[in-house]
Amino acid sequence: MTAAINYIHTRTLVENSRSVAESQELMVQLEGLLSNITDAETGQRGFLLTLDESYLDPYESSASLVHSDLRKLEELLHENETPLGRLPDLNRAVQAKLDELRETIDLAKDGDREAALVIVQSDVGKRLMDEIRTILGSMQETEAEDVRKRLLETEQSFQSAVASAVLSTLVGVALLGFVFYLALRNIRQEQAATAEMTAQRELYLTTLASIGDAVISTNAEGDVVFLNTVAESLTGWTTADASGRPLTEVFRIINETTRATVENPALRAIREGVIVGLANHTLLITRDGQEVAIDDSAAPIRDDAGEVIGSVLVFRDISSHKFSVRRLEASEARMRSMLNSALDGIISIDHRGNVIEFNKSAEKMFGYTRDEVLGNEMANFIVPPSLRGRHRDGLERYLKTGVGPVLDQRLELTAVRRDGEEFPVEISITRIETVGPPLFTGYVRDITQTKFAEQQRQESERRFRMLVEQIQDYAIFMMDPEGRATSWNVGVRRLLGYEEDEFIGLRVFKAAFTPEDLETGIDEAELRQAATEGRGGDDRWKLRKDGSRFWASGITTALHDEDGNLLGFMKVMRDQTDRKRLEDELRKIAADLSEADRRKTEFLATLGHELRNPLAPIRTGLEVMKLARDEPETIEEVRLTMERQTHQMMRLIDDLLDVSRITRGKLELRRSMVLVGDVVGSAVEAARPFVNDAQHELTVELPEEPIEMYGDPHRLAQVFSNLLNNAAKYTPVGGHIWLTVRRLDDDVVISVRDNGLGIPAEMQESIFEMFTQIDRPHEFGHTGLGIGLTLVKRLIALHGGTIEVKSDGPDHGSEFTVRLPVMTESAATSVLLEDPPSGNPPLKVLVVDDNEAAASMLSMVVSMLGNEVRIAHDGSQAVQVASQFRPEVILMDLGMPNMNGFEAAREIRKQEWGKTMVLAALTGWGQDEDRRRSREAGFDHHFVKPAEPAELQRLFAAVSRN
Template identity: 40%
Template sequence: MLGTLACYRREVHVPTSAEKNAMALLVNTAALILDYRREIHARQATQEALLRNEQRFRSFVTATSQITWTTDAQGNVIEDSPSWRAFTGQTYKEWIQTGWLQALHPDDRQATFATWQASVATRSGFEAEYRVLHADGDYRWTAVRGVPVLAQDGSVREWVGTNTDITERKRAEGDLRRLAARLSEEDHRKTEFLATLAHELRNPLAPIQNGLELLRLAGNNPEIATKVRDMMQRQLSHLVHLVDDLLDVARINSGKVELRKEQVELRTIVTNAVESTLAVMEAAHHELDLSMADESLVVDADPVRLVQVLGNLLTNAAKYTPEHGRIKLSVDREGQHAVIAVRDNGIGIPPQALPSVFDMFTQVAAGAGRAQGGLGIGLSLVRRLVEMHGGTVTAASPGEGEGSTFTVRLPVVQQQQVDAPLSQDQVAPIGKTGSVLKVLVADDNVDAAESLATLLELGGHKTTVAHDGHDALRLVLQRQPDVAFLDIGMPELNGYEVARMVRQTSGTNQTVLVALTGWGAHHDQDQAREAGFDYHLTKPAGIEAIHALLEAVHSARAATS
């Protein structure tokens, strides 16, 4: 019941038919008015709810940073999309119909539109990834998904969809792909390096093994013995060079290489580098042309390392230049820099190989039938050492068969008095020292200890051998030798411990302690000095260096006696 309608009169009255009809009309009219008002309120409530839902939806879309859009059943844009316009900067007129395609990257438009048309034709979901020109002028990747909205009769009423900015994801994927490619390339290079290392180590080992057999079979034939010894010395020097390069790489990568800088003339560096590579040049019958600046150029450098740099460049030029080639080394000054260039007329470097020529384990492919040795680490060492000197090194080549040029630039310093290099005739003579020294050789490598002791005995010295730290310490204390060669890595007591104990014992200060070890970095030398060693030699120490050391010990004692 909606309500009641009452009519009152002063006197008793029976309503007539007309009055009853009028009353009924009033009641029905009031009921209709009330129903209409109730319907209006209901509609208002529904519209307000729809408006709230729409506002909530729009706020949600805005908060998600998604681009939302709608099209008609045929796939044409009709309604506005504020999120699309905010992202792309397009106006409504530019965006409607198929204008949105103009915001896509030119390379993505055709394929994207073909996929969209196929989805509209088959009424299937639309998924794609394409680049959209952002309002800031950069293209950004978006992932797109659109679905059809069906009417009650099953037909497509419209399409709705979203674009999601996936630029950062794409960048991350690209970074991962590049990282994977780099790691794969490095792994490939390391695999090749290990195979090359095995090959390069076998090369000198094979003739050394053959030489040992020749010495056994030749008996007392002095001509064969001399020839074989020379050959074995060359191969051993090559083997030592390979190992030294490997150790240098490890030390540089771990930051354990310390430069011993001094002011030195480049002419001295160049002279020593050329002398160290003359054998390689002569073996290949190369012509070496030197061009030095007229003025004296002084650099603040580690002479040993700088000779190593130029030696590697000259050796590399000789190796990659066919026989009877021409190699030129020039030294000039450009402003505050000394410029050292090594040019050759060899096989050259392909343009695609130039950017990676200084990378670790990289080797430029040689010409047909021309195999090249080496581990592919020489140029990497050159770059690292030059950079440690505050300089730069670059490579240039017109192309294959056109030769190459490696250029080193180093800062020069104000010229000062530089000590002249020690000439060959100033070096102590090699061989017997002319005096007999008591020498202890301690090494857990039995062959190494016995062979060195035999060599020293042939030089006229009296030797004793130990193979562990305890035995070495006992013999030093008992016999008090003039010189004790101690290996660092001995069992029981290592060389450092033996040296400390010797120095802590009275009456043993006259014994000269020499560290003979495979660890040759500067910090290894410092550690040996702190332990009490007088000298440090890196294995394999040449017999010339050992004889020179013994001569120095004899001369020092003769001067104080």
């Protein structure tokens, strides 16, 4: 009987040992399946980003292994009904994931990478991976539960076998020894499985602890099982204290408005078996009774059979966010109800800048008492030394001109405290309307904490989105306390270029940080920050193995044991180079658009001002003429005034119409052989009233020999009168203006020089652009419309000439030099064409510019000149379009992304079909070095933006003739 019992127990031990081994093999197979799917996705991502087909090798290899893994799982599960029931769902999800990967690869191979990236950026792939991980996790949990049951049965069988062995014979003793051997082997296997499960659990807990949000898990009854560190911090409960307690006791939530108890989302997730979305206006009551504004969500946890066995609750503190929103709303309400919004500190000054009021909040903010600052200059106390000169100049300018751009505005400036600390403030300055000299009041608020909180909030949200939405794109690895790598994932290969055997043991920060960061010790500072504060982050340039740089964002998290000893670090890193470049480009585009809008606004305001100036005396003159019917002298004086003002208005309108005609290619030149001296005389006569009004001395130097040229005398006189008027406008009263004419080879050179305000160096490139004007004191009179020099440049271009400006800077005067060709009438007739040549067949023209608006406008002009047009927006696209379109002329910008104009020209010239094309560089770069580079790259012509219609006409005519 005893032997039979021992046999039964022995058989149980053997079967349990076999089952435990099979479970371990199954769990290893499940891990291998997930790893192969992840590697397949990594190969797909690499191919889509680079179109390098070498990335398809790991994809194809991993995809084939996935199918063999599924067959192996089916063999291992043929007698295990519970996990076997999940196998169809797993097969479906895995096949759907492989189909999604293959679809995107096929699209990219067919040339439609944009469509493939749209699929990648959607949540389809992520949702499938989440479903696969959920199924695999459920199957692993089922096997782990089976292992625990086998361990319990083994222990019971072993105890029964020992008890029966005492009464058995020597044969039983021998059998017991065999049973003991089997049990001991089984226990060791169980201990190994338990150790592996413990390690996985530790990794799981470490991951949860590293998540920025709070996490609480429960069982099916709604009792607390686990809290991560963030949840412990927010609720005030530790996992030890909360374990086993009802979730409603640990996680107490109420409605922010009604104060009514809110249904717990985790309990609803258990009850209904669905994911419960974010709740609004929810307050968490902490263990010590404090209230914290949160948003939360919950999801059910299911076993292999699909039964709900618990829930997981995720929430975060949004108090700072809600506080910022509410304060912004309150600030906007105050702005609507009051013209001037009072802030924390109130400071009033007189017209000399001396303090006449300094309230308590200002005392606290700046560290001075009211008695210390009253009667003293404010700038010496609260304005940083580097800004005091600008403050005093601005006050002096306002007292002289009444122009105060900082008045009635909310500004962010820098202030200084008594101890010398500089800090950001928000300030609103208003003028106090009083009899006598003006007084000013400033409302000041210290925004140090606000700016810091906003920066922290934005950084936190950015990292959270990055971690949750793009986890598959991260390089994640572990380091020991010295910063040496102890683990590796495929993201390390993609981001840093290291294989696993190269990476393990490498001091990663020393290898990946740039030399300039290593020199300042940023790598060591990040590890120290993570060790002392729990985490450290950085957004900066990093180095790959091959020395190339990429913009990386990452988080370093410290790992500690139960006693608080530092075990090492976990680093999460992602390549954000494309986003960094895109942000830089967007900032540049936004600045360009803002500048264009500012110029348009200034032009419209100036236009209204300039048109009203002559209207006012005309309107007044009409009234005077009504009242002075019998006073001929008065009427004649009024008539002359009205005539001058009418001519001024006509000149403004004519300039506007001329610019419009030139822009649309409608301006016609009436050319004839003219003497340059006659043109200059007409210009001087037209500008003489402006020169005399400003009491300027005008010196005109003409050569002894008359110079004859072919041109429109009216338009040429308009050019030089505009230049003289411009010089008079920007030269102080009593200044000097020189107009000089000389012959230089086949050209006539006319220069207009003055000793006036001069032109800043940064504006000398843009001075000929539409609506561009130089700031000048208002006492100089009207400012004009900012179109005169634009009109001058375009009229000169229509005559085949050029204009240049030279100035040594403010208060050093300026000189405009015009260079025009001297031609006979017959030569001019054959070269200078007013209209597109008739009878020429239309040309095929390719316009290339990364600025879509500029490319569109230029293509319209080219098309209106009777040509067939195509457009490309970068160099590589230009090569592709040219190979198909085969244009006779290519107008191409030089500075473009992907492939610039120089590279594109060289690539086109390499092709047989591109050797005879006419390439014209159309760019904002017009220096001699730029022209040399374009010529070396294969360009036939070099035009400086904006493209003049006359230049394009001559180019197309020459190509048609050839």
